[in-house]
Amino acid sequence: MIAALIFxxxxxxxxxxxxxxxxSLLSASRRREVSQQTRELAGITGGGVxxxxxxxxVQLVRLCPEPDDDSQAIAAVRTYFTILxxxxxxxxxxxxxxxxxxxxxRGNCAYFAAVALDRRIAFNRELMAQQIxxxx
Amino acid sequence: xxxxxxxANSVRRYLSLVFYLLAEFLTTWGRLFVFLRAGYSSQEYLxxxxxxxxxxVICLYFALMGMYSQVLEEMKVSRYLxxxxxxxxxxxxxxxxxxxxxxxxxxxTHFVVELSQNLYFVAVVLTYLLWGAxxxxxxxxxxxxxxxxxxxxCVSAFAATYxxxxxxxxxxxxxxxxxxxxxxxxxxxxxxxxxxPEEARLATARLVAPSR
Numbered sequence: 449m450i451a452a453l454i455f456x457x458x459x460x461x462x463x464x465x466x467x468x469x470x471x472s473l474l475s476a477s478r479r480r481e482v483s484q485q486t487r488e489l490a491g492i493t494g495g496g497v498x499x500x501x502x503x504x505x506v507q508l509v510r511l512c513p514e515p516d517d518d519s520q521a522i523a524a525v526r527t528y529f530t531i532l533x534x535x536x537x538x539x540x541x542x543x544x545x546x547x548x549x550x551x552x553x554r555g556n557c558a559y560f561a562a563v564a565l566d567r568r569i570a571f572n573r574e575l576m577a578q579q580i581x582x583x584x
Numbered sequence: 585x586x587x588x589x590x591x592a593n594s595v596r597r598y599l600s601l602v603f604y605l606l607a608e609f610l611t612t613w614g615r616l617f618v619f620l621r622a623g624y625s626s627q628e629y630l631x632x633x634x635x636x637x638x639x640x641v642i643c644l645y646f647a648l649m650g651m652y653s654q655v656l657e658e659m660k661v662s663r664y665l666x667x668x669x670x671x672x673x674x675x676x677x678x679x680x681x682x683x684x685x686x687x688x689x690x691x692x693t694h695f696v697v698e699l700s701q702n703l704y705f706v707a708v709v710l711t712y713l714l715w716g717a718x719x720x721x722x723x724x725x726x727x728x729x730x731x732x733x734x735x736x737x738c739v740s741a742f743a744a745t746y747x748x749x750x751x752x753x754x755x756x757x758x759x760x761x762x763x764x765x766x767x768x769x770x771x772x773x774x775x776x777x778x779x780x781p782e783e784a785r786l787a788t789a790r791l792v793a794p795s796r
Contacts, residue, residue: 458740469736
C-alpha cells in the first residue's frame with residue numbers, strides 16, 4: 449500500500465518535472481534564430497516551424513555530428529513530443545483551446561529540432577573551413 | 585561533467601554537485617571493478633551495489649541542499665539549512681531502522697537498501713519543495729532551473745522505480761533502470777553546463793502555465 453502510494457506520488461512528480469524540464473529546453477531554444485541557410489536546407493518556410501516537421505528535422509539532426517553532444521536533450525524533447533501527440537489524440541477532441549496549445553507546443557518542439565540542426569550545421573561548416581584552411 | 589563545471593568556472597558555486605559527481609565517478613569505477621572480478625549475479629556485486637548506492641544517495645541529498653543554498657542565498661539561511669538537512673537525514677535513518685528492526689537476518693543490508701529507497705523519496709519531496717520555492721521567488725537563472733528540474737526528473741524516476749520493484753519484485757526489467765538513471769543525471773547536468781551560460785535567464789512561470 450505504501451509502495452503504491454510512493455509510486456503514484458513519484459510518478460506524478462516525474463511527469464511534472466519532465467514537462468517543466470522540456471519546456472525549459474524549448475524556451476531556451478526559442479531565443480535563437482534559425483539561419484536562412486538552415487531554413488532553405490531543411491525546407492522551412494515562414495517564421496515558425498510546424499509540429500508535423502519534427503520527425504523529419506530530428507532525422508536531419510542525426511545526420512550531423514556534434515562534439516558537445518546534445519542527443520540527451522533531443523531524446524527528452526522527442527519523448528515530450530510523443531506525450532504531446534498522445535495528449536492531442538485524447539484531449540484534443542475535448543477542448544479546442546487545449547488542442548491549439550498542444551499544437552503550438554509541438555511546433556516549439558520542431559523549432560527546438562531546427563535550432564539543434566542549425567547549430568550542428570554551423571559546427572560542420574566551421575570544421576570543414578578549418579580542414580580546407582589546413583590543407584592550403 | 586566535472587570538466588564541464590571546471591570549464592564554466594563554477595566550481596565554488598556548484599561544489600556540492602562536484603562532490604556528488606566525483607562520488608558517482610568513483611562508485612561507477614568501483615562497481616565496474618567488482619563486476620569484472622565477481623560477476624553481475626555475485627553476492628559481492630550485490631552488496632557493493634546497494635552499499636555504494638546508499639552512500640551516493642546521501643551525496644545526492646547534500647547536492648540538493650547545495651541547490652537550496654543557492655536559491656535561498658539572499659535570505660542567508662544556509663546554516664539553518666545544513667542543520668535541517670542533517671536532522672532530516674537522521675530522522676529518515678531512524679524511521680528506516682524502525683521499519684527494518686524486526687528482521688534479525690541481515691539487518692544492516694536491509695537497513696541500507698531501505699534507507700536509500702526512503703532517501704530517494706525524501707529527495708523527491710525536497711526537490712518538489714525547492715521547485716515550489718523557485719516559482720514563488722520567481723527564480724530566473726536558467727542554469728539553476730534546468731539543474732533542479734533534471735535532478736527532479738531523476739530522483740522521482742528512481743523513487744518510482746524502487747516503489748514499483750517493491751510492488752512487482754519479479755519484474756526483472758526494473759533492475760536495469762537505476763544504472764540507466766544514474767547515467768542520465770550527469771549527462772543532463774553536463775548538457776546544462778555546456779549549453780546554458782550562467783547569465784541566461786528564464787521566467788519559471790512560462791514552464792508551468794500554457795504559453796499565451
